[in-house]
Amino acid sequence: MQASGWVPLFPEQASSFAWQVDLLYFYLIVVSIVFTIPIVLAIFVFAIKYREKEKFATPEEIHGSMALEATWSFIPFVVSMTIFLGGAYVFYNQYTPPVDAMEIYVVGKQWMWKAQHETGQREINELHVPLGRKIKLTMTTEDVLHSFFIPAFRTKADVVPGRYTYLWFEPTKPGKYHLFCAEYCGLNHSGMGGWVYVMEQKDYDNWLSGNASGQTPVEQGKDLFETKLGCASCHEGGPAQRGAKLEGIYGKQVKLVGGSTVVADDAYIRNSILDPSSQIVDGFSPIMPTFKGQVTEEQLLALIAYVKSLSGVTGSTPTQGPGAAPPAAANTSNTAAVNRPPANTTSNRASTQSANSNR
């Protein structure tokens, strides 16, 4: 990226679908020119040729022409349909994360982006990603709407409180690219951003090993599950356990009391922790207390990662769109967020420190 001076007309193409977006852009520019030239030319020619020669003249009447109306309704319609199809195709690519993607969790809050890698490294307002790997971001926010925008990757998605949204990309060019918040989020909206670093795999591995990793999300989730929140006392113990079985459920249909079924995805797990009585698994009683107000957004993501690991799922799972997840009931942290210290939660920090002292 240039530091100053002239702006190139296009940002760098640094993701696998960036060229498709640019191609669509070029196509629209061509369409615009093709429509503009005849109209502007006609206006100019008519303006000169038919300028007033006698005051209050009465030129011959022309009522209209069905053939012309049909032509200039039909052609724009057909052209607009080609634009629609091209747009829909590119959009499908942008918003359909591949199944083999590496997953990174992102939590937005006023006014910073917090990211956690699968191996446990955390970063703020920066995102380090390896070149040529498909990467899927699972995102949410602790407070208001934000939007994760990387112009060089030609993609963005809003981050919505109370639900998970997804963004994916495959970086194709090493470098340092702008990361912006694109949805207005209050006082320091324009300061909520930083850089995305695309690194060769070996540099990325170096970066990973050079950073205190602490617990991975799965380990952190396990810790929460077994000790800190005590989920295990009901959700483990074999056939006699009081809580629903979690092994092997991720991504599967779960039968609920009342006969309906639901896919056990991120949104379902989140909802079952925050508002357990709203979706009771068939055969169980509504005895689970809510954990609303006791878990942070980041801990929720860790718990989801752990539940996933119980089904042998690591990394990404099929999801689609920025908001495949239905609205989960309640978000714990909106009001709490205002008073919380800005960086990671205390428990995360503590675990990072213990990892350091072990070394």
Added chain:
Amino acid sequence: MQTQDEITGEFQRPKLNYLNNGTTLKSWLLTKDHKRIALMYLISVSAFFMMGGIYASIIRLELLTPASDLLETGTYNKVFTQHGILMIFFFLIPSIPAVLGNFLIPIMIGAKDLALPRVNLLSLYLYWIGGSFALWGLMQGGVDTGWTFYVPYSTTFSNTYVMAVGLGIFINGFSSILTGLNFIVTVHTMRAPGMTWFRLPLFVWAHYAVSLVMVLGTPVIAITILLMALERVAHVGIFDPSIGGDPILFQHLFWFYSHPAVYIMVLPGMGVVSELISNFSRKKIFGYEFIAFSSIAIAVFGFLVWGHHMFVSGQSIYAGMVFSFLTMVVAVPSAIKMFNWTATMYKGSISYDTPMLYGIGFMGLFLIGGLTGLFLGAIGLTVHLTDTYFVVAHFHYVMVGGQVIAYLGGIHYWWPKITGKMYSEFWGKISAMLVFVGFNLTFFPQFILGYQGMPRRYAAYPPEFQVLNIFSTAGASVLAIGFLMPAIYLIHSLIWGKEAGPNPWMLPGLEWRTSSPPPTENFLEPPVVTWEAYEFGEDSGLDLEEARRRAAVAPVA
């Protein structure tokens, strides 16, 4: 009819007209005359436009440099929010309908007044009351939510005067609903004998379409604001997920009104431009029915495309595709209008008076505004472009390049009718050209900035975006001069302007067949319409021979 001096060709000002029929403050504040109400709207919307313009100037000055050095970020956030709120709710939405529509619709259809004159006065008062609440909120400390009031920021997080301003917009909405209702009833019931639907000027058709949108759409924003208030004040969980709400629901409700509101802001402009192009080409408009029905089509389809504001907000990707498809469909009626206006000029007798310059300027700017709308409707491209300066540039091309230019064109076109005076053609033409050049210089660079990735609503930006921002600010200063000039020469014309006479351009519309300014009851004798719309020939009943003879001796205007 106004009398004219045989030798000098100068017109006598009509002895009794709507302006001097009662001179007390009470005679204005309690008037039922649609023309006086329109004039009071004109003054009010101009004041709001001035305030919004000052905010715009501050924004452009701040963005001259990458750092937020002129204003603190919090202040900048309030400035762009208030610019948007004043311009959209208190200037653009009432501008053409409440000023020009109010003044002209009854005259154009040959009626004495609107069907519901008292309701018309009530709508003005609601506008004033709503405006006062908004201004009060601004003076107390302002509001920083963006004109879109997105939740949960607006309901839970913002500590600014959201309620006062929201109440102002809520009340103002009823003004808009009543105006729309009044127009619909008037067009149905008050047309003069012989004024059939297909003899209506296209200005009236456009207002009929826009009235439908006002009546059907505005209640939704009223409900949305009410729900927002319920959550903000009483903490009822509607939108904020921490208390059980859904923030996406707010966006659906908000855009269900606010997208059609875009058409409230541009359809009347299209109506004005249809008048300008046809009348200053002295040619029957090409494809009258197509232009008339394309207004209705835009009004109807405009209600089905709100989701294109939410492509990246978390709605399902298939919903996104459906909205993208419908957005492409709604582009077609706009294209039809564009082609018909161009074809109208073919074999015309085109004169380049100030209103026509605005009319042609509109065609150029609206063309760019419309085509860049296709960019934003192409869903895969919009993922990159949305919430960047590309969007800012696009909607300014449509709203300023469209509605404001058309509004200025309309004000210049009907100024002789409204005031009875001619303004300076020379300064009129200069200002029309300054506005055109300044506008393009301001907003065209923003398309490039947007593709580069500069997000909107940023008080500070990375330094590589500065060059284009400097262009934009330079353009804004030209634009500001272009906007200020009419304020000067139009007011000047009130005192020193030449008497315009009833029909300075010898045009066939009913509004040109009464004196300037018109009498309170619009016509001394109720008109009977025997000619088609845009009939410039002998069938129009105008004394063209006489006019040509006089023009040869002493050219008018």
